[in-house]
Every structure is written in C-alpha cells, then in structure tokens.
Amino acid sequence: MPPSFLVDGMLGSLNRWLRICGYETEFSRDASDDELLERGRERGLIVLTRDRLLLREARRSGVDAFFVEGSSDEERLASVAREYGLVLDPVMARCTICGGRLKEASRDEIAGEVPQNSLEAYDGFWRCSGCGKVYWRGSHWARIVEKVSEASRIAGVVKPENSL
Ligand SMILES: [Zn+2]
Numbered sequence: 001m002p003p004s005f006l007v008d009g010m011l012g013s014l015n016r017w018l019r020i021c022g023y024e025t026e027f028s029r030d031a032s033d034d035e036l037l038e039r040g041r042e043r044g045l046i047v048l049t050r051d052r053l054l055l056r057e058a059r060r061s062g063v064d065a066f067f068v069e070g071s072s073d074e075e076r077l078a079s080v081a082r083e084y085g086l087v088l089d090p091v092m093a094r095c096t097i098c099g100g101r102l103k104e105a106s107r108d109e110i111a112g113e114v115p116q117n118s119l120e121a122y123d124g125f126w127r128c129s130g131c132g133k134v135y136w137r138g139s140h141w142a143r144i145v146e147k148v149s150e151a152s153r154i155a156g157v158v159k160p161e162n163s164l
Helices: 009-020 033-043 052-060 073-084 116-121 141-155
Strands: 005-007 025-027 046-049 065-067 102-105 125-128 134-136
Touching (some): 005 009, 005 033, 009 025, 009 073, 033 046, 033 052, 046 052, 052 065, 073 141
Parallel strands (some): 046 065
Antiparallel strands (some): 102 125
C-alpha cells in the first residue's frame, strides 16, 4: 500500500502534485495544528509540513510526520518521493481539487461540460467521483509531464519503462 498523506495548509501546491501522481492526500487550508495532528492520528496519515514546530508537536504526540525540503514544487515533490520511495508519474487517478478518485467517462457523459474544441481535440475524459469535476489531458498536460519528470530526476527515482 502506498502511503497516504495529510498535507499542511501551507503546502497546497505540493498537495496538488502528489494527487497528480495518484497519491491519496487530505488537505485543509484552515485546519489548526491540533486539528491536523488529531486527524493524522485518527486516520494513520503522514503529516507533511515545513513547520518545525508542528513537526516537533507531531513527533511528541506519536503522529508520523515529515519535514518537506526544498523551495520549488519539483524539489518538494522529490523530497517526499525520496523519503517514501514514491514513483513519480502523472496519472489520471485523483482529483486535484478534492482528492476523490477519477473514473473514466465517455464523450457523451461529459459533453456540455467540456468546451467543444477540447471535446473534439482530445480522447480520454475522466470525472471525479467526489466533486464531479471533469478532467482531460489538455494542452497543459505536456507541462505537467515535464514538471513531474524534473521532480523524478531530482529525486533520483527511475521512471518505470512502460509508463507514458
Ligand atoms: Zn473532486
């Protein structure tokens, strides 16, 4: 089982990148430190933070926590990947907004929710089983792949050969 994370409200961007790579995360921008630690303990999640005080509190109360190194998205993603042996590869598995699972959807199911030109230009579509947001690999996808590859390179994690 890959690890699941509880991401500190200061690390919203890291939270999105972890979801893009298919990892299960919980994220709340406004949770207090106490709320975070309680949720981490209850659900057995690893707290990711750059707050040394929160890290110390977590360790003192027996909650698994990790201090995320780096200043860029790529460096931070690499830092978590190195620590937990994560494979970094963008997949259509998790909603970046709510963390819900994505399910493949047919063109008919999402027509009307996707701009006509995207509907014609792209093939695969997915819908979040949590919030309903529709996803497709649009023109931004190449940049996503590039960024995740860079994080992978920094982490020194080798990409599986058969992945896209
Ligand atoms: Zn969602």
